[in-house]
Amino acid sequence: xxxxxxxxxxxxxxxxxxxxxxxxxxxxxxxxxxxxxxxxxxxxxxxxxxxxxxxxxxxxxxxxxxxxxxxxxxxxxxxxxxxxxxxxxxxxxxxxxxxxxxxxxxxxxxxxxxxxxxxxxxxxxxxxxxxxxxxxxxxxxxxxxxxxxxxxxxxxxxxxxxxxxxxxxx
Amino acid sequence: xxxxxxxxxxxxxxxxxxxxxxxxxxxxxxxxxxxxxxxxxxxxxxxxxxxxxxxxxxxxxxxxxxxxxxxxxxxxxxxxxxxxxxxxxxxxxxxxxxxxxxxxxxxxxxxxxxxxxxxxxxxxxxxxxxxxxxxxxxxxxxxxxxxxxxx
Numbered sequence: 437x438x439x440x441x442x443x444x445x446x447x448x449x450x451x452x453x454x455x456x457x458x459x460x461x462x463x464x465x466x467x468x469x470x471x472x473x474x475x476x477x478x479x480x481x482x483x484x485x486x487x488x489x490x491x492x493x494x495x496x497x498x499x500x501x502x503x504x505x506x507x508x509x510x511x512x513x514x515x516x517x518x519x520x521x522x523x524x525x526x527x528x529x530x531x532x533x534x535x536x537x538x539x540x541x542x543x544x545x546x547x548x549x550x551x552x553x554x555x556x557x558x559x560x561x562x563x564x565x566x567x568x569x570x571x572x573x574x575x576x577x578x579x580x581x582x583x584x585x586x587x588x589x590x591x592x593x594x595x596x597x598x599x600x601x602x603x604x605x606x
Numbered sequence: 607x608x609x610x611x612x613x614x615x616x617x618x619x620x621x622x623x624x625x626x627x628x629x630x631x632x633x634x635x636x637x638x639x640x641x642x643x644x645x646x647x648x649x650x651x652x653x654x655x656x657x658x659x660x661x662x663x664x665x666x667x668x669x670x671x672x673x674x675x676x677x678x679x680x681x682x683x684x685x686x687x688x689x690x691x692x693x694x695x696x697x698x699x700x701x702x703x704x705x706x707x708x709x710x711x712x713x714x715x716x717x718x719x720x721x722x723x724x725x726x727x728x729x730x731x732x733x734x735x736x737x738x739x740x741x742x743x744x745x746x747x748x749x750x751x752x753x754x755x756x757x
Contacts, residue, residue, distance in 0.1 A: 440666060451659035455623070484665035489623040492655040493616065493755055498608070500755055505705070505712070507743075522749045529756035537673065539743035544673065548755060575707030585663070585700040585716065 440485065443468070447476055448485065449588040455489045500548040503577040504555055506563065507541035509570040516568030524566050530558045541573070552576075608653070611636060613757045615644055616654075620754040623657045663700075668716040670723045670744075674731065675709040677739040685736035686710070696730045 440448075446466055450457060463473030480486045495503070508525075510516060518536075525534055525545065533546040545563075549555035555574075563569060608616075614634045619625065625633070631641035648654045663671065678685040686704065693699050693713055701714035715731065717723035731740075 448659070448661060452661060453658065455657040455659040484662050486659045487662040487665075488660045489657050490660050490753060491616075491620050491623045491657055493620070493757075494652050494655055495755055497651075497653050498616075498755055498757055505703075526750040531750065532753045532755070533751050534749035535673075535745055536747040536749055537743040538746055539673075540675075540741060541743065543749075544743065546753070573708065575705040575709050575712075578704045578706055580701070580703045581694075582701050583694060583699060585661075586668070586697045587661070587666075 440480075444476060444480060444485075445587040447473070448480060449584050451477070451480075451486065452584065452587075495548060499550055501551050502549045502555055503580075504547045504549065505575045505577060506545040506547055506559070507573040507575075508543040508545060508563070509540075509572070510542045510568045511570030512568060521566060521568045525563075528558070528562050530562070608648075608757075611640070612644055612648060612653075615641060616648075616755075616757045619645075619654075620752070620757075663716050667718055668698075669719055670717040672715050672717070672723060673743040673745065674713045674715060675741045675743065676711045676713065676734075676737055677708070678710045679736045679738040680710075682736050688735045689737070692734050696726070698726050698730070 443466060447462060450462055450465070459474035459477055460470040462468070462477070463470045466473070468476070495501075510518075510521065521543075522534065522536070525531055525543070530547050530549060531545050532548055533544075535544040536542070537544050547555065547558060547563075549558055559572070559574070563572065611634065615630065618630055618633045627642050627645070628638045631638040634641060636644075645654065676689070678689055682688075689711060690702055690704070693702055693711075696715075698715050698717060699713050700716055701712075703712045704710065705712065713731070715723070715726060717726055
């Protein structure tokens with residue numbers, strides 16, 4: 437792990453808000469020359485601190501009205517291969533994220549659907565038929581906010597609608 | 607409404623947001639001009655909201671990530687508001703979600719190591735107001751993380 441200073445944190449925070457900003461624009465904003473800003477951004481990428489970009493879409497405008505978090509417990513542990521389960525669950529288009537967790541559940545899935553009826557279809561036809569899927573617990577997302585974390589000073593905004601707009605205000 | 611070309615653009619752009627307009631146009635088998643106009647339009651009507659850098663907290667020294675599932679004391683009318691307002695003040699909280707279901711609120715908390723986590727949990731989390739019950743899920747691995755929409 438390499439050390440990051442205050443300027444790196446500012447650049448990181450700015451890039452989580454808008455990843456398309458140029459080194460020149462960021463440099464002007466934070467009082468760095470274009471090459472100095474460029475070198476720092478390059479280092480953030482190379483060190484793995486920035487692992488990529490994500491396109492921010494308005495899920496609701498695209499017809500995805502429901503986001504559900506599903507805790508999944510595997511049945512018959514030891515008999516099912518985790519790799520098989522992970523491969524199969526990752527291949528489901530409605531499943532946005534798959535996290536392997538330790539605790540009450542084995543996996544935590546983020547699922548988008550058009551509405552609750554569509555979610556039920558995904559759950560019955562695609563999730564419950566997975567190799568090894570056991571107990572599930574569904575929680576429907578009402579609101580979501582992403583905070584800058586230790587790299588920024590929280591501006592404490594209010595909650596927003598669950599889909600799409602969620603991360604617009606980092 | 608979106609047509610097949612728009613959906614194709616969104617699919618390729620979600621898979622790799624750093625693509626240039628001409629690279630994207632080539633993959634979608636359309637001209638750069640068409641591609642550029644379609645993106646402009648989807649940005650103007652709020653379908654495309656922007657691009658964000660994705661941070662790897664592990665590379666920044668935060669090796670531990672815990673999902674805290676919190677049930678609130680709903681006899682308190684302002685439980686949700688007061689809980690979330692104070693949770694926002696904890697720097698290590700990177701996500702706050704509210705739910706309809708057995709869990710009321712979920713916090714994503716990051717920490718440098720287990721002893722750092724224990725300190726945050728005791729000093730900053732358990733002191734949050736109106737907690738009726740709290741359960742922890744420790745992250746082992748993120749298997750899929752693209753958050754792509756199946757457009």
